[in-house]
Amino acid sequence: MAIRTKIAAAMAVLLIVAVSIIGFVTVQTVSSHLTDQLDWKLHGLVEQGTFSLSSPDAADGDTAGEMPYSEVAIMIFDDSGRLVEARSAGFADDPYSLPDIEGPPHTKDSFTVDSEGGATTYRAVSTGEVAIKGVSGTYTIVFAIPTSSVEATVSTLTRTVLVTGFIVGALGILIAWGVTRRGLRVVDHMVADAEHVASGNLDHRITAADPRTEMGRLSLALNRMVSRLTDAITQRDRQHERLRQFVADAGHELRTPLTAIGGYVQLYESGATPPGEKLDRAMSRIGSENARLAKLVDDLMVLSRLDEEVGGDRELVELAQLAQDAVDDAEVADSTHPISLTASRQLTVVANEGQLRQVLVNLLTNARVHTPSGTAIDVSVAEHDGWAVLRVADHGPGIPAKHRQKVFDRFYRADPSRSRATGGSGLGLSIVSSIVASHGGEIRLDSEPGEGTSIEVRLPIARLE
Structure with missing residues (x-):
């Protein structure tokens, strides 16, 4: 039964009961009063x-x-x-x-x-x-x-009450039906809007009613619910798309070293690589591709753990000392890029030391790989507005504007050829972004073509009492 029918039926029952009670009480009161008048008259005769x-x-x-x-x-x-x-x-x-x-x-x-x-x-x-x-x-x-x-008076009054009650009841039911229908018209609009949304038009919203009324508050609540559902669906689709892209990119990255290893194995099995310099070179290439494959798998495992919000053990880490260690390691690994470190004072953060070391290694490696030999790299540690700011800047060619918003995406390379000579697996900066986010920090990139690239990592400073 529709709600307007239920309300009209309830009003009809209430009116019938109310009119019946009022009529019964009225008739009984008048009858009792008239009978009392007869009794007074009779007692007056007796008292003479x-x-x-x-x-x-x-x-x-x-x-x-x-x-x-x-x-x-x-x-x-x-x-x-x-x-x-x-x-x-x-x-x-x-x-x-x-x-x-x-x-x-x-x-x-x-x-x-x-x-x-x-x-x-x-x-x-x-x-x-x-x-x-x-x-x-x-x-x-x-x-x-x-x-x-x-009896004549009571009979007339009873008929009057019945007729009046019938008229009042009928009018009340009609008025209740009209008021209910008018009041629930907004519900019909809401139902139509909801069906429109359910048909797939997630941008449509329910027509808002007066927020001072129950229907108005309901429409606002439904609109908030639809917005959240839309956001959830959009986020789900985005995650599915990212997962699909991630699987496709991971497959592409894993296929390349596996293909190379498989090719050298086939050469060996076919006898095309007899013992000697050619076989040694083939084994060296297999080892190189195997190392690259292991590094890629390790990076994927790191990203998987970060996605699961497994941040590892947290401890007090002195950021300036950590930066000094990373600079020393980078100079040993590649002496063709002069690296300078500027640290105004010691800054302590609460973090996973191993993950912060990986952030520094990835940033320095990214700066060395994407700049010509001899390009200077500046590393600094400073405090700004309650944040510990770790900055790695190079003086290389910079990043074109169309690539700046995507450099932190997984498997993304600015080089469309995806050559490993000009870039790694495309996971380095993605790992940096995930680690910084898991530590409640922020990461900022500033780059201009021909002026170099600067990446800032901001972490909350530990408050020592």
């Missing part, structure tokens, strides 16, 4: 206290025969319980039947009694045993008033 056989209601000074219409029926019983005299209520020529009372009542409280034949209902009261002027003995007088006027 002067009675006679000729005119029991002598207080009015009239006899029953002289009255064209009598509102009160009177019945007089003697002390033996015999009906001595009776006066009928109603018109003289068309009186009502007398109350069906066979003997004097034993109570002075008002009571209801039917007429003889049951055509009329009376409200009656008894005086008890009283004396009648001019007559010896005691008598019981019963005064009774027909309740036809009360």
